[in-house]
Amino acid sequence: MKILVPVKRVPDYEAKIRVNSEKNGIVTDGIKWIVNPFDEIAVEEAIKIRDGGGAEEVxxxxxxxxxxxxxLRYGMAMGADRGILVKHDGYVDSDLASRVLAEVYKKGEYGLIIMGKQSIDSDANQTSQLLAERLNLPQACFASKVELSDGKAIVTREVDGGLETIAVSTPCVISTDLRLNEPRYASLPGIMKAKKKPMEELTLADLGVEDSTKVRILRMNPPAERSAGRKVEDVAALLAALQNEAKVL
Amino acid sequence: MSGSILVFIEQASGEPQKSGLVALEAARQIQAKWGNGSISTLCLGAGAKGAAEAMLQYGVAKALYSEEASFSQYRAIAYEAAFLKGMESVGATVGIAAATTTGKDFLPRCGVQLDAGQASDIIAVNDDGSLRRPMYAGDVLADVEITSEKKLVTVRTSAFAAAEPTATSGTSEELNGVAVGENAGEITSFEASGGDRPELTEADIVVSGGRALQSEENFEKYIFPLADALGAAVGASRAAVDSGYAPNDWQVGQTGKIVAPNLYVAVGISGAIQHLAGMKDSKTIVAINKDPEAPIYEVADFGLVADLYEAVPELTEKVKAAKAG
Known part of the structure; x- marks a missing residue:
C-alpha cells in the first residue's frame, strides 16, 4: 500500500501576519515559510505506518x-519516499485543492490519504472532507490515534465533548489533529538523502483539472486592535476591578 | 429569487443546542442580504422530533427531522446524506451549520454533490452580502464571496448571538428515504471529557490554564476551584494540552475552540498568537502570569503579575467570599 500525504507551504506560525496596502493579500517580505504543522503530523504518521510494515511508500x-x-523536500527529509509538485501560481481554494488531489490520487494506487485538518493560513478545514467525498471514500477527521487492521482504520477523533472512536473501511481519508504524534525533526542525513529522492512535477492541465475556484476573496482587513489594559497591584485590586469596572462579578 | 436556506440544528434529548440557534441567527442575516425565500431546519438523532417542534417557534418554514437509527450517532456520511436530502426537499440553495466538530466535518462533503463553495467559520455578514471570516489565526479578516450557484456556510459560534423566537408559522416534517452508504463506518466508543461545568464555547466565564500549571494535578488543584467559584468553564492553552495537562477539547486557540465569553481568565498562559486567536474577542480579559513581558498582557484588560500558585487560591477564596457576601 502507498500513502498519499498532501503538504502545504504556509507562513511560519510565529510570524506576525499583516495585510498588504492593496488589501488583497498579506505582506510576504521577511516571512519564513514552513510545512503546515498539521501536515507535518500527517507525514510523521504516514512514516510510522510505513516503518511498522503497514505501507510500502509514502x-x-x-x-x-x-x-x-x-x-516537499522537508517532508522527504523527514522520511517520505518521493514527492509530487503540482505547479500552480494562482489562488487555490479548498475546492480546487480537492479536485487536484483527487486526480493525483487516481493516478497512483494509494490505499490511504493522511493530511492536516486545516492549514494555518486559510484556516478553512475543508479539503480532507471534500477529497473524501470526491473519491467516495469514508473519512476520519481530527484524528488523535490511528490503527490500521484488516482493511479498517480505527481512528480516535477529537470532537466537542470528548474522544470518539470510529472504524471505517480503507482506503479512507484521515485528517490529523495536534495530539496524534510529535513530528520528528529532519536530520542532516535525512536532508542530504531527500535531495536525491524523486520529485515529479505536474500541472493542472496534466491532471485535466480546470483552474477555477468557488470562493473569492474580495478584500482582506486587519483585525481591530485590542488595546492593552492595565496591570493591577494584587488580588484584591483585581477583584475590585472585576466588580466595579468590568462589572462581571 | 434565490432558493431557500436549510440550517442544521444540533440537538440533544430533544433540545435544540445553542450552536444551532447561532447558525440560525447567521442564516437570518444571510437571508436579509441574499433574498432567500425562507429558512428551514434539520434535526437528526433520538429526540429530533421534539427538537424540530421546538424550532417552529423560531418562524422556520419547515422543521425537518429524522430519528432513524442511522442517525443515532453522528457519522459524516450519514449526516451528509440527510442534509442533502433535506436541502432537496425544501428546495434549498444555501446550507448552513455551526462550525462545531460536527458541522465542520460533514458540511464540506455536501459541497461536492451540490457543486457548491463553502465559506468556513464566518464571523459576520457584511452589508454588501459578502461574508467575513478569519484567516491566519485571525490576523486577517477576509471578506469572501461564494461564486457557485449553491452555497455552504459554517458559522463561528462565538461571533453571533443565538436567534430569538419569533412567530410560529411553519410545520415539522419527518425526513424519509435517506439512503446512507455502507461505508459510513461504525462508532465503537465515546469517551466524554465533560463533567458538570458549562460547555466551553457557551460559557459566560472561562478560566484557562497554560504550561505554567506544570501538571494535570495542578489543573485540578488550582484551575478547577477558581472555575467552580466563578461558575466558569475550563480551557487550556495548546502548550498545556500538548504537555498532557488537559484534554484536547479544552484547547482554546486557532486550532481548538474559539470563545468570546464575558470574562476570560488566562492563568499561566504566555499568549502565543494561536492562543490569542481563540479568545481575544472576549469582553473582559484577565491575565495572571509571573512574566511581566508575556504577550498576553497586550490583550488583557487587567493583568496581575504574580505567582499563580499564590494568586489563584487567594482569588478563589476572595471570589467565594464576594459571592457569599
Whole structure:
C-alpha cells in the first residue's frame, strides 16, 4: 500500500501576519515559510505506518509555486519516499485543492490519504472532507490515534465533548489533529538523502483539472486592535476591578 | 429569487443546542442580504422530533427531522446524506451549520454533490452580502464571496448571538428515504471529557490554564476551584494540552475552540498568537502570569503579575467570599 500525504507551504506560525496596502493579500517580505504543522503530523504518521510494515511508500504532494518544493523536500527529509509538485501560481481554494488531489490520487494506487485538518493560513478545514467525498471514500477527521487492521482504520477523533472512536473501511481519508504524534525533526542525513529522492512535477492541465475556484476573496482587513489594559497591584485590586469596572462579578 | 436556506440544528434529548440557534441567527442575516425565500431546519438523532417542534417557534418554514437509527450517532456520511436530502426537499440553495466538530466535518462533503463553495467559520455578514471570516489565526479578516450557484456556510459560534423566537408559522416534517452508504463506518466508543461545568464555547466565564500549571494535578488543584467559584468553564492553552495537562477539547486557540465569553481568565498562559486567536474577542480579559513581558498582557484588560500558585487560591477564596457576601 502507498500513502498519499498532501503538504502545504504556509507562513511560519510565529510570524506576525499583516495585510498588504492593496488589501488583497498579506505582506510576504521577511516571512519564513514552513510545512503546515498539521501536515507535518500527517507525514510523521504516514512514516510510522510505513516503518511498522503497514505501507510500502509514502508520497508527499504539494500544490503551489516552484518554491513549494522546499516544503516537499522537508517532508522527504523527514522520511517520505518521493514527492509530487503540482505547479500552480494562482489562488487555490479548498475546492480546487480537492479536485487536484483527487486526480493525483487516481493516478497512483494509494490505499490511504493522511493530511492536516486545516492549514494555518486559510484556516478553512475543508479539503480532507471534500477529497473524501470526491473519491467516495469514508473519512476520519481530527484524528488523535490511528490503527490500521484488516482493511479498517480505527481512528480516535477529537470532537466537542470528548474522544470518539470510529472504524471505517480503507482506503479512507484521515485528517490529523495536534495530539496524534510529535513530528520528528529532519536530520542532516535525512536532508542530504531527500535531495536525491524523486520529485515529479505536474500541472493542472496534466491532471485535466480546470483552474477555477468557488470562493473569492474580495478584500482582506486587519483585525481591530485590542488595546492593552492595565496591570493591577494584587488580588484584591483585581477583584475590585472585576466588580466595579468590568462589572462581571 | 434565490432558493431557500436549510440550517442544521444540533440537538440533544430533544433540545435544540445553542450552536444551532447561532447558525440560525447567521442564516437570518444571510437571508436579509441574499433574498432567500425562507429558512428551514434539520434535526437528526433520538429526540429530533421534539427538537424540530421546538424550532417552529423560531418562524422556520419547515422543521425537518429524522430519528432513524442511522442517525443515532453522528457519522459524516450519514449526516451528509440527510442534509442533502433535506436541502432537496425544501428546495434549498444555501446550507448552513455551526462550525462545531460536527458541522465542520460533514458540511464540506455536501459541497461536492451540490457543486457548491463553502465559506468556513464566518464571523459576520457584511452589508454588501459578502461574508467575513478569519484567516491566519485571525490576523486577517477576509471578506469572501461564494461564486457557485449553491452555497455552504459554517458559522463561528462565538461571533453571533443565538436567534430569538419569533412567530410560529411553519410545520415539522419527518425526513424519509435517506439512503446512507455502507461505508459510513461504525462508532465503537465515546469517551466524554465533560463533567458538570458549562460547555466551553457557551460559557459566560472561562478560566484557562497554560504550561505554567506544570501538571494535570495542578489543573485540578488550582484551575478547577477558581472555575467552580466563578461558575466558569475550563480551557487550556495548546502548550498545556500538548504537555498532557488537559484534554484536547479544552484547547482554546486557532486550532481548538474559539470563545468570546464575558470574562476570560488566562492563568499561566504566555499568549502565543494561536492562543490569542481563540479568545481575544472576549469582553473582559484577565491575565495572571509571573512574566511581566508575556504577550498576553497586550490583550488583557487587567493583568496581575504574580505567582499563580499564590494568586489563584487567594482569588478563589476572595471570589467565594464576594459571592457569599
Amino acid at each position: 508520497v508527499v504532494v504539494g500544490i503551489g509555486p516552484e518554491d513549494s518544493v522546499t516544503q
